[in-house]
Amino acid sequence: MPQGKPAGKVCIHLNEELLCELFGQADRPKVCSDFSFDTEVCGSSRTEALETLNWLEKNTAS
Template sequence: MDCRLGCGACCIAPSISSPIPGMPNGKPAGTRCVQLNDDNLCKLFGQPERPKVCGQFQPCPDVCGSTDQQALANITELESSTLQ
């Protein structure tokens, strides 16, 4: 599965513990990454400063669903289940 351009759910819903340019302590779950542009596209895509965890994310139907809203809900649920 390819990412849906402009979705951005994987850059909003999960926490990221590694440094991100502009977010040196990573980002908490539910916080929009500062590297998302107004079209929800990553400004670091393909750049060496992009966090490794972001580059390793592989979209799949179970996580991403069929809409951007489903992806956000699914990733939010997965994130909250890791805190329990």
């Protein structure tokens, strides 16, 4: 996403199964490649992860 991904918007590179279509490719954004899974951030389910991400996006926007 050339201008960055707006908070609350799904990445345009996710497919119908919510998997990254750029995974493993050289043109995958560095921020995505550098992301490291952590249960403190992601929780134990997709729902928990999205709740945390939504909170972070709302509370850390510049």
